Amino acid sequence: MREYDPKKIESKWQRIWEERKVFEVKEDPSKKKYYCLEMFPYPSGRIHMGHVRNYTIGDVVARFWRMRGYNVLHPMGWDAFGLPAENAAIKYGYHPKKWTEENINYMREQLKRMGFSYCWEREVNTSLPEYYRWNQWIFIKMFEKGLAYKKKSLVNWCPGCKTVLANEQVIGGRCWRCDSEVQLKELEQWFLRITNYSEDLLRDHEMLKEWPEKVIIMQRNWIGRSEGAYIDFPVLEMDGNIRVFTTRIDTIYGATFMVLSSQHPMVPLLIKDSPERDRIESWLEKAKKETYLSRIENVEKEGFFTGKYALNPFTKSKIPVWIANYVIMEYGTGAIMAVPAHDARDYEFAKKYNLEIKEVIKPLEEREWEGVFEGDGILVDSGEFTGLTSEEARKRMTEFVERNGIGKGVTLYRLKDWGISRQRYWGTPIPIIKCDRCGLVPVPYEDLPIMLPENVEIKGGGNPLEKCEEFVNTSCPKCKGKAKRETDTMDTFFDSSWYFLRYTSPRDEKLPFSPEKASYWMPVDIYIGGVEHAILHLIYSRFFTKFLRDIGLVEVKEPFPKLLTQGMVTLGGSAMSKSKGNVVDPDEMIEKYGADTLRLFILFAAPPDKDLEWSDKGIEGCYRFINRVWRLITDNWEAVKDFKVEGFDGDSGEAIRKTHQLIKRISENLERRIHLNTAISSMMEFTNFLYQKKEELMGNSSGKGALKEALKTLVKLLSPFTPHMCEELWEIMGEKSILSVSEWPKWDDELAKEEMTVVVVQINGRVRGRISVPVGSSEEEVTEEVMKDSKISSYLCQKRIVKKVWIPDKILSFHVE
């Protein structure tokens, strides 16, 4: 018999699939669609095990639905703009375009060697003008709707990448890409008004029933909605108010001082007459230089009294105004009313500087501990509001400030507008022209794309576009006078916020994508990728979809109703990384075992959403299994191929039953739970069963018929997992069709039904026996059998049965005394 030779088989079928365009799709309203999407890769140079895992999971899902008769869109592309390409250019003098293209070409071949069923005709590359012109188109639409704007503000500056970062790209005070400590810098930057959609983004989480709860919670926290009120505190001996934001207006009678951020615009005015002015100013200088990181590490609270007092509008008492490092300018109004009795931070500060602490909320239950009480309770010492609950008081006090024109109820969000300007070369040029007379003027649609000039010198430091005269100098579309182009490029997360829509009509030349085709394919039926994008990419894509819906290009409110976040691939307990040197190269594994074995192992070693520890021994186990299946079929097929399923006896009946049970199990698993590891283990069990029973089955014609059916079914069910080998076996079986697009087997519930079942007999919660009875036996029948069993009944004699619980076909439980 033929040996299993993965190299030959795999290249053969990859060629056939490609030549016959087996995985290319067109819109077909007569068929149900299924859009299976995996997060597209950054073309870093080579694929890694994380990619292999992500794309293998997606491929099994895509292949399954395709065999189920769905019209399956399963595309792949490249998130091709970004810093590594530019860094390579700086280091090796290689053009980012060339670097990116070569990487893509190499990685595309790697993906093809894995046998992934992509419709390659729809491949997109975000660094090509045919793609990024639509980034520019969308940007201008946003500009026109007031959603893209430029403002000067304090932004996150990465000294390593020499560019600005979005809040979402700052992880624990460090750059998400290069891990440098992020600094704060005041710069003029382009922003997208994602905050216009805060409420929608939050509310529509409800539609995302098939997202991991964890991701929803992370997004909810990131958006950070809080209801509260603005309140104006008049400053004594000065014109003007200090406006604060609080979620705890019910504690206002305990507000015994105020604190301003060092960045607060009123600070210079407040300290003007202070005797300590010089000391404060030098402290302010120091505070300004503090980095993002030092600010979030538990720095000791520190502050200065300004010398000024404000009036608490409720108590009418004079309270001191302080400046301190624990109040940040970026949230609320940059100023707070401090309530030391009911806020731990204010308490800490008050203790240090000996400020008044006044309790105004009494806990509902007596408590023994001293110190801060931060919960809700009953108001005391709070004038006309005394005796109210915190909740009631918040309502009434907010009404009070609104009535008296000294404040209003508001809802604030932690989410900030998305800073998309990047001072780098390898990205989409922002299509804006800066004209001294007309201001910021968008490039007319007909002039798109604004091409990224190729002939530039890329060295470290500064944006190369600024020095590119022929790019910068242009004329104003409005007044035709001399003007300059914007030289900032877009955050690459802009590119990836709508690529899934481009796949639906990747060569459209009129719009970013065809609304008709998007309407056919959207939403994405399953989106698979790493959990590291839980906030960044997924929140941006949701925002884009909502915007594109508002301008009438898409119909769906949410792009990805079902999300599968796959775990990391680890070696020695930590994520594989070049710097740690714990990397297993997919190419080497393909070379050694073949793509089918690699696919099988990466699916089998752990459930998709958990981390997966690489194991050299484990992949060998999978190779053994594949060989076992190969031999089982090639050794036995000739002997069974001419037989039919008919009138089965005990063994053939069991084989048919197990075959149908397997179809059911795998189908339901792939449809819903996507626990691919257990799907594989049930196919291993089935294979073991066939090995054990094959002598008996070969003994007569009904057995041979049953074995034939079992083998054929196994090849089909296994084909999404190990497609090359299964195509080859399918051909060996004499089939002329391509297995990848042939019909998924159906199961018959009647045939899958067991005849006998084992009922467990429990006495006082302990398993005392098991008896085999026909499925569907009644409680009486089973009880009778139990009494016949001398071992079990010995536990029951001389005892009074207090309770008896009967779970049909499963448990008979006695409670005796």
Next chain:
RNA sequence: GCCCGGAUGGCGGAAUUGGUAGACGCAAGGGACUUAAAAUCCCUCGGUGCGCGAGCACUGUGCCGGUUCGAGCCCGGCUCCGGGCACCA
């Protein structure tokens, strides 16, 4: 500090969501085949005790308690590990 997850044999992990704990795979041990090895096939495999033996009993899902005929799964209280957010007013 706050918010999420986890914790099951020597290891990766099953247990269809309250009903036989340890499927499947790896490792280990034993056997068959072989001149030998590899490959392959078969058997054993949580712990303790009893028995020559088929087997039997007890115990066992991080710890303590609870609900239930019955808990890996539910409830209350911890411990440890992982992740997210972080002076958010």
